[in-house]
Amino acid sequence: MKIMIPTWVGGDLVAVEKLEAHQKGLRHKAVSVFVMHGNEVLIQRRAMCKYHTPGLWANTCCTHPHWGEDPEDCAHRRLDEELGISGLKLRARDQLEYRADVGGGLIEHEVVDVFTAQVSERISVLPNPLEVMEVDWVDLDDLARLARKEQSKYTPWLKIYLSEHANQIFA
Numbered sequence: 001m002k003i004m005i006p007t008w009v010g011g012d013l014v015a016v017e018k019l020e021a022h023q024k025g026l027r028h029k030a031v032s033v034f035v036m037h038g039n040e041v042l043i044q045r046r047a048m049c050k051y052h053t054p055g056l057w058a059n060t061c062c063t064h065p066h067w068g069e070d071p072e073d074c075a076h077r078r079l080d081e082e083l084g085i086s087g088l089k090l091r092a093r094d095q096l097e098y099r100a101d102v103g104g105g106l107i108e109h110e111v112v113d114v115f116t117a118q119v120s121e122r123i124s125v126l127p128n129p130l131e132v133m134e135v136d137w138v139d140l141d142d143l144a145r146l147a148r149k150e151q152s153k154y155t156p157w158l159k160i161y162l163s164e165h166a167n168q169i170f171a
Contacts, residue, residue, distance in 0.1 A: 025107030045134035071113035084126030088117040100156035
């Protein structure tokens with residue numbers, strides 16, 4: 001099944017197949033979520049069957065909205081689909097843009113609506129094995145240090161968020 005995502009082509013926002021957008025490095029919409037418990041962040045390790053960046057650690061949830069889908073609705077949908085998480089109060093943090101080589105000839109050029117959610121305790125998750133192979137709660141400062149030290153273990157976008165946009169996301 002082809003997934004169509006909102007993508008800018010020639011200045012117009014159109015629906016383009018997700019893989020094609022990544023193959024051509026087209027600028028497209030995305031959503032990222034960080035679930036926090038105090039200064040700890042819930043991170044996920046991407047499933048090995050993912051078509052890019054398999055086995056790498058990423059933020060709690062990241063995805064592309066469907067054509068016409070509201071970014072916050074998309075964030076809630078994917079939290080449930082990837083991790084079995086529902087009912088969180090999301091806070092819109094910022095809209096960021098980045099471009100990154102994700103390997104295999106694929107480029108993420110994303111305009112990302114970023115959301116955070118604060119939870120009062122470490123919540124349990126039910127990872128979808130087609131999406132997520134592992135989760136962990138990590139202190140945000142430790143995560144930033146680890147992402148700099150062991151770069152090959154983390155997705156390009158997580159490293160960009162932590163090194164270039166931490167104040168916009170976590171302040």
